[in-house]
Every structure is written in structure tokens, then in C-alpha cells.
Amino acid sequence: MLGSFHPVIVHLPIGFLLLAILFQWIGRRASYAHLRLSVPVILVLGMISALLACLTGLAISGSADYPEELLGWHQWMGIGTTLLSLGMFWAVQRKEARMTNLFSVLLLAGVTVTGHLGGSLTHGEDFLSFGKAEAKPALGPIADIQSAHAYNDLVQPIFEARCVSCHGSGKQKGKLRLDQPDFILNGGEDGVVVKAGDAENSELIKRLLLPGDAKKHMPPIREAQLTDTEISFLHWWVRAGLGFKQLVKDLPQSAEDRAVLNALQQQSQAVGEEGEPAGATGRPGLSGTKAGAGAGVKPVFTLKNAVPSETVKAADPAIIDRLKVNGAVVLPVNASSNYLSVNFVTVGKQVPDSLLELLADIREQLIWLKLDEVELTSAGYAAIGKLDKLTRLQISRANLSDETIGALSGLKNLQWLNIAGSNVSIEGLRKLSSLSGLQQLFLYKGSLNSADWSALQQLFPKVQIDTGNYRLPLLPGDTSLVK
């Protein structure tokens, strides 16, 4: 609780210390020399508030999920700045002119850098609001989209559901409000966000289309996302000239646009029945990656990372031969390693339980297992569930179900799990929440719906989840030729 005052209190030392430096420097001119008299007092106030900021900062650092490296820098720079203010106070009191100058410059740098780091930590994060927005359908059922009012019935409800909590009357992040037409047209601190007829160059549309893990992607990935259809709809609305007063049918629309509108109508009617998971709505990279991991190059999980560092004794060659005779591909992960990868690519659809049970004999060595397009019995899944050294497991396009998936819950070393194309619901996935080392999870074509997405993120907060179902829009150039 103490920690939540940090964002309020930090502004005090920033203000006090900058003022002290400012007075110190202005006071160099004889006509303003009297300002210097107040420098020690302001410095003391700055020191006390800086100390408070440090304490509240330490309190909040443990309670939220910030990028560790950035947090460390911010913390030590903050403490350093507090000490520098003490140093400057000492120099001022001793009337050491050169030391005072030196400390004032250092202090200025300290305050600036610490403040900037703190800003970076909270940038884009809505960290003071308690309780996150639930992913709720933006639109109620629409009977006939063509006779709907484009702005009042469609655009505004979408903005209301997805954007206004940060860009409305309560908060205006980036000085942008999206709750009324005037504000929408005014734009935010970086200028206009929608250009009538030019969706490609409209900042609002651009940010919606950025990959989900991009810093500037909107809405922030932890908030409710727009569905692909909603984005396509807004794209059309901007392209069609930002109709605030017209009905949908009065705005220009191509055949493709009509398809988008129909899809939106269908989506609105399907609400409550079944929909795509919000995070899987097709835009490239919109999968639920963890935000805030630092800018620049994104983490890449490689096969190379999925080999344990400790050594292991060699597996029984007789077992390996028996697996090979039955069509399994058994290979060391590299020529000098005893760790094994097994691929059932040429075994066929029906994998006999006896073959899977054989894997128990190479349990110590088996770290990668791949079964694609297979039908296994529950005994077969149970056999796989005993292979607790596995770091990578692919059981894709298989008959894995909510019942059988429980068998995998004991695979505690699993880093990478691909169960794409399996009929597993969120209830089944709950059984995997014990997989603490999991980094990547592939759920393409699973039986999940939009309501499951937030639950999924809660279940696997640290996991990069890919629900696939990517779609590419059909552009005019895709099917036409230049002549």
C-alpha cells in the first residue's frame, strides 16, 4: 500500500532538487545572490523527499512485475541521487565552490536519469489502476449492419470497450481522448491520430496493427484486444472518410469492405456463443507475449537452449535399436551427447502403447519428443507423462483431450510444448499450470474461445503463447496484375 505512493512522491525530490540546482546557478549572478540563501533549505526538503521516494520505491519494487534490469538501474540511480543531494548539501554548507558545482552537475544528471528510468518503467503500463479490464464483447448483437449508425452504433462502442478507459474523460494518456468525435479528430500529443481517407497513415490504425509485443501496440497487450474484424472495420471507417453522422450504407464500401462488415455483424451475433480467442485474432504476432521485456531484439527460444547442462550416462543401445526397428527416429541431440531426441514421424497414426512404454527405459536421456498426427490411448499418454526429463514435447494433431492431458502435468522440465490441433479446452490446460519452467506453448486450432484468453494468460503468465490462426487480408494486389 505504501508503495503506491511512490509515483506521487517521486515528483517532490525532482522538483526540490532541480529548484536547488537552479537557485544555486542563478545565484551566481550578484543580483540574484539572495536566492542562494534558500538552497540549503530546499536541499534538505529534497533529501527528505528523496529518502521517502526510495523507501516507497523499494516497497513497490517487489509487488509488481517490472523488467528486472531496468528496475535495478532505477533503484540504484535513485539511491545514488539521494546520496548526491547529501553531498551537495555538504558542499554548500562548507562553501566549497568547486565541489558545489561538481555535485550540482552530478545531481542534475542523477535526477534526470533516475526520472527517465522511472518513466520507462511505467511507460505503457497502466500499473496504478487496480483490476484489469475484462475482455468483453465490444458490440451487442446487430441485426442489420448496413442500417446501423456507423459511429454511434459501431465505432463508439468499440472505442468504449477497448480504448476509453485510458483515453476518455477519466484519463487521457498521450493527451488523447476517444470518447467524443471532437476529441477523436483533435488527436493527442503527437498530433492527429486519424486522417480521413488515409488509414495507412493514421496513427490510431497503425498502432492497432503493430504486432502485439511491439511497444507501441495498442491496446497494451494486457488489456482487452480488438478482434481482427474490429480492426478491419475501423480501417474501413477511416478509409471511408470518418463518417460521424452517416449510416453504414451511406459510406463507400467495396466488396471486400462489405465482407468485413458482414463479419462484424456475425461476430456481434455470435457473442456469447462462441468466438475466436481475443488474442488469436489473426494479426501477425498478436499472440500473448509478455510485455515489457525490454526493447530491441526479441528473445528467441532455440533448440540449443533446450539441452540440460549436466551430463548423463549413455542409454541402453538395445532399447534404441528396438525403437528404431519399430520406425522411431532416435538420435543424440548432438554427436557427442548422450541426450536423445525421438521422432515418431514414420511410425504411423496408431502408435502402440508398448512402443511408448519402451521410452521409459531411456527416460534419463530423452529430452525431445515429437509425435505428429497420431492417435494414442490413455495408457500411451500416461507413458509419455512419465518422461520427466523432456524439455521439448510436440503432440500435435493428436487425439489429446481434456482427460488425457492431465498425464502431462508432471513433466516439470518442459520448456516448449506444442499441442497444436488438439481438442483441449481451458479446463484441460488448467491441469498444466504446474509446468513452471514452460516458456512456449503452441495451441493453434485448439478448442478455445475468446472468453478463455484472459484465463489462459493468468494460467501461464510467463509463457509465450501462440494460438495461431493467423490470417492475411486479401489486398487488391494479391489477385491482380500490372499491365
Place this chain on the structure above:
Amino acid sequence: MTRDELHAQKLLKEAEQAHLQLHTRRHFLKESAMGLGALAIGSLLGGCGQPALDKLAKEAANTGFDPLRDFDPARPLLPKAPPFTARAKSVIYLHMAGAPSQLELFDYKPELMKMDGQDCPPSLLEGKQFAFITGVPKMLGPQATFKQRGESGAWISDHLPHFSTMADEVSFLKAVTTDQFNHAPAQLLMHTGTPRLGRPSMGSWVTYGLGTENQNLPGFVVLTSGGSFPDAGKSVWGSGFLPSVYQGVQCRSEGDPVLFINDPKGMSRDLRKASIEAINQANAATYKEYQDPETLSRISQYEMAFRMQITAPEVMNINDEPDYIQEMYGTQPGKSCFANNALLARKLVEKGVRYVQLFDWGWDAHGDNAGNSLNLGIINKYRSVDKAMTALLLDLKQRGLLDETLVVWGGEFGRTPMMENRNGVQNPYKGRDHHTDAFTLWMAGGGIKKGFTYGETDEIGYSPVSGKVEAFDIQATILHLMGINHETFTYPFQGRPFRLTDVGGRVIEEIVA
């Protein structure tokens, strides 16, 4: 005697004589004099190659990786573990044959726009030779609108609207160079490590070293589109001096994937099996007599072909894919096109094929006719690959395959910042000549950094300024990602060990995650 009978008799005689030649002492001595001499010299000079061989032996002993020792002529494609843990298990190489223009796609040069229409400064022409440019050509500004894409801010032009969304998935190499300004030698250099014929291609090296996980399919598949083969012909996927079983198997995306894969009418599978067994028995007898390992390869090829008759039509049939996948790639079922091949590539890699090589012909943007003009025909080339290559990346990604599949996209060289003036006369359409000094290539997946750019060219895209890489470096990097050290991965031929990267090559660690 009829003509046919005469012909048959002649053939029989030739065969008998050929057979006799294998037996006569005189023939043996005559034919092998040079060979024996070479053998003698080889052993006399044997010390020369020793340090290199020692290094190889050492690495083989350390890592247990020795494809030559593990080469089983009866089952040459058995999978083998790489010497080091791989980052990629498969490669999909998308080669835009004819060389796409970096200046219209990825290498954004506003300065070049300012020079548009001016005479080329003499400093760019001194001591240079071009395929077609003679005299003083005019400069040609970018024929595209560029934007920065994604979080990485990579420049990609509007010609690739779909691929633009992938900027944060790939690593760009912006300063690739080559020393070959004609298509065929440049393609050979890119894929075999030499501009001349006769060396094994990268896919052959990789399948020789690592085999392939699915014994019912070839390990190295080649798919072509664009209406023509690459200029270097089938040598770009040849096996050179490696056993011939490692050459790329060219599959068609139109009609039967492999010619004659279906049994002819009236031939049952049992009869096919019986005939293959008979042929293999004859081959086995030949092998017993002459001990030529190529005979065993031949036997295994027959066996694989027989297995492939069942597997290949299923894997190679893109019609079974759901509609939304077909739409995502933009396939044209029944036709031969890049989109079909891209989807096929995904299906093959999913089934464990080691190396899939795509060639798409028609990128040679000279501007001497409308079809290869930067403002007409070449725009259609962009459109024909943009959606499909984007779909390929996304499709691999959602299936969890992009982690272990390396995707490479590029041409054999770049295009000049000058407008082509063939024989000193300005071409009728806007086009660019072959350019060796700088071009762009991208890689994705399989242990490659996401959203990264390495290398930079000068302000008009003429020469590299930093991060220059050449074909050997790209080859070294691909082998590295597959878990192989390109310096010790060799094959003995003509008395010395040969490498894909000859005596060059540096792993481009900068783009490896």
C-alpha cells in the same frame, strides 16, 4: 535383318565389349597407368594435407561426427546427429532467380532519389565492369515508397504489403556481396560455393552430413516456379562429387509431384514390388561383383521410390489443406506457382524433409521490355511472392516449426543504382543492371535473431559500408545453425578434403540468437 535387329545386335556387341574391358589385363594397364602414377604421387606428397586431416580426425574423435565413416551406402539418408546441438533442423531456401532489386524492396536510399536522372558520377564506373551497362548511364531513384515497419523499424517498401508485417520476425543482411555478375555462376556460387560446375550444392552437403528424419521422402527437395529453371540449371542442386543420392529431388507443383510416381495403368502395386525386387536382385549381384557403392545407392533409391509412391502423393497434395490456409498463401491449385511451392515447403518440412530449395524465376529487372520493367512486370513478381512468403513464416510459426526451421530469402546478386543503358542506349523501360557489390538477403526462424538488421550500404546503395558478407559467410552460417562447423565438414575428393566454403566463410554470429 531388319534395322531394329541390326540395332539390337550392335548394342549387344557394345555391351559385351564394355564387359570385356573390365577383364582384360591390357586394358587395365592402359587405362590405369595415369591413375597409378597419380596414386604414387598422392602418397609421395601425402604429407601436404596432413595438418588439415589431423584437425578433421581430432574433431571427429571429439564429437563423434564423421559422416564418411557413418556413410551406409545401403541406407545413405539415415538421420545422423550433428556435431553440435543444432538451432535448425530444416532449411527452406527461397531463391528469387534473376536477382531481385534491393533498392526497390529493402535498401531505402533517399539520396538516390535526389540523383534520379543525373549522369552517373565517373567514380562509380572506374575499373568496373557490368553485364550490360556501357558508357555513362543515368542514375535511377527508388521505384518504390518505403516505410519503417514494426518495432524494429526495418525499411520495407510498399511493394511487399504483407511481408511488411513480418519485419520483427526476420534478420536482414543488407550488405551481401558476390564476385559474379552473371546469373548462372552467381547462383552456383551462392549454392555450391564456386562459380564453376561440379561442386555439391548446400542441400546435398546438409543431407550428406545429417541425413533426413523421414525415410519415406527425399531429404533434399527442389521446387521451381516462374516458368523457367534457374539459369545455372540443375547443377545448383547437384551433388557434385558427393554420392549421387544426395542431389536435390526436383518435384513438380503441377500434375504428379514426381514424374511417373503413379504406376502405369494395369500395373498393380504387387507387380511393381516384384519388378523392383527383381531389379534390386540384379543390382545386388552387380554390387557383389564390382563393389561400387553407387550400386547400393541405386538399390536404396529404388526402395525409396517404392515407399514414396505411398507417402509423396499425400504430402505433396496441397488440395487437402483447408481453405483458409490456401487463402493465406494465395495458392492456385493445379498450377505451377510460388504460392503452391511455399505451401508444399511447409508440408514437407512438417514431415521431416531436411532441405527444401525453392527457385522462383523471373526477377531479372533489366527494363529492356515491359515484362522485366521495375514499374510493370517486376511488380507482378513482388505480388506473386509477397503473400505466400509471409504466409509461410506465419504458418511455420503457428505450428511451432519456425523454431527449428531456417528460412532464407534472397537472390544471386543485386541491382545497380544506375538505370540500365544496354549498349550505351537507354532502355525503353525502367530497369537496373546486375550488381555484385551490395544486395539484401533475409533469414528467419531456426536460431536467427528477430527484428534485426546487419550490414549497411552507402547512401546510394552501391557499396557496403559495414557488415559486408559474402556467399561463403551465408553458407557457413547456415551450416552453423544446422549444428555443423563449416571448417571441418569435408569430403575427400581428388586427393584432398573439400569444403562447401572452400577456404573462406565466417559464421555471421551477429544475426544468430
